[in-house]
Amino acid sequence: MQIHVPMPAVAEFPEPCSWHHAVSIVDAHEPRITALAIRAFKEGDETAWSDVQHILYHWNLEELERTAPVTSYARTVRQLLRNAILRVEEESRRSKLSLECLEDFTPERAIEELEKIARDHRINNHPLLVHMEDNGLTPEECVRFLDNYYANNRVFHLHIAAQSLSTPFDLRAELYQNLYDELGAGTPSEAHPLLFLRSYNSLGGTDRVIEPFVGALHLLNTKIYHTLLSGNYRNGLGALGFLELTMPAQMKKLLAGFRKSGLTPEETIFWDLHISLDEEHGDAWFDEMKKVLKTPEDALAILDGGLSVLDARCTFYDSVYNTVDKHRQGKAA
Numbered sequence: 001m002q003i004h005v006p007m008p009a010v011a012e013f014p015e016p017c018s019w020h021h022a023v024s025i026v027d028a029h030e031p032r033i034t035a036l037a038i039r040a041f042k043e044g045d046e047t048a049w050s051d052v053q054h055i056l057y058h059w060n061l062e063e064l065e066r067t068a069p070v071t072s073y074a075r076t077v078r079q080l081l082r083n084a085i086l087r088v089e090e091e092s093r094r095s096k097l098s099l100e101c102l103e104d105f106t107p108e109r110a111i112e113e114l115e116k117i118a119r120d121h122r123i124n125n126h127p128l129l130v131h132m133e134d135n136g137l138t139p140e141e142c143v144r145f146l147d148n149y150y151a152n153n154r155v156f157h158l159h160i161a162a163q164s165l166s167t168p169f170d171l172r173a174e175l176y177q178n179l180y181d182e183l184g185a186g187t188p189s190e191a192h193p194l195l196f197l198r199s200y201n202s203l204g205g206t207d208r209v210i211e212p213f214v215g216a217l218h219l220l221n222t223k224i225y226h227t228l229l230s231g232n233y234r235n236g237l238g239a240l241g242f243l244e245l246t247m248p249a250q251m252k253k254l255l256a257g258f259r260k261s262g263l264t265p266e267e268t269i270f271w272d273l274h275i276s277l278d279e280e281h282g283d284a285w286f287d288e289m290k291k292v293l294k295t296p297e298d299a300l301a302i303l304d305g306g307l308s309v310l311d312a313r314c315t316f317y318d319s320v321y322n323t324v325d326k327h328r329q330g331k332a333a
């Protein structure tokens with residue numbers, strides 16, 4: 001599989017040949033990039049938001065997968081320009097965060113409220129999941145879903161690895177247990193990225209060029225931000241904890257949907273496996289949160305990561321559901 005994500009022209013710049021040249025490129029591009037981010041995050045401009053997600057996809061993956069040396073001037077330029085985007089996004093996102101428990105704060109109240117926010121989130125009954133559970137998808141719709149799932153989820157194990165870099169030593173064991181499970185628990189052929197491909201292979205092979213929806217790019221960017229870029233391991237703890245806590249209910253519906261679409265138990269093992277595995281991981285994540293949540297700032301950082309990933313996953317489901325919906329309407333017409 002290849003993933004094709006076009007780079008918007010606003011983010012293209014010549015190859016810098018010196019530090020002086022790199023600084024002049026940043027000076028020339030930063031105002032345009034910042035203006036684009038303001039339109040995207042503060043003014044609700046959907047085209048600008050889409051452009052930002054495309055740019056972040058490339059620059060974030062470079063950061064996560066270490067595909068350029070740290071001494072590269074071009075990489076430095078990309079990081080500085082990427083950070084101009086993230087500054088605007090952080091300001092916009094954090095200004096919307098609130099918790100009732102802050103009025104009379106105790107860590108116990110905060111944990112209780114955070115868990116309730118995750119369990120009550122609209123992701124638990126997203127219309128795409130309800131539709132899949134009730135009706136299944138056509139083979140074309142299944143492929144479209146899997147294309148976009150692959151694009152956002154292909155490096156999930158690297159989010160856990162990235163999160164471990166900033167997590168305090170005594171909290172790392174749970175992360176590495178999770179990572180061990182992701183990579184097949186000692187059986188490499190059962191690593192989750194490979195189990196995922198079994199659903200794919202049954203629907204005509206994996207020799208395709210994927211053009212992901214912007215919702216899939218946004219979900220990937222959100223996971224990379226909170227686990228690698230936020231500078232606060234509590235953000236990543238919230239992101240992964242909220243994800244794992246809500247995953248079993250989603251996976252049950254997705255499994256039922258794929259089975260209804262005609263896939264066999266062998267082909268849907270990825271979805272089946274995550275029902276029980278994420279129940280364990282979700283509980284463990286909330287146990288870890290109890291150890292680190294001491295102040296209102298800790299609670300807000302966990303909420304920031306947790307809510308961001310659940311909202312982004314909903315946006316991802318929305319983008320798939322919109323095309324499923326259109327497809328059904330088109331067939332009915």
Ligand SMILES: [Fe+2]
Pocket residue numbers: 156182192274
């Ligand atoms: Fe997994």
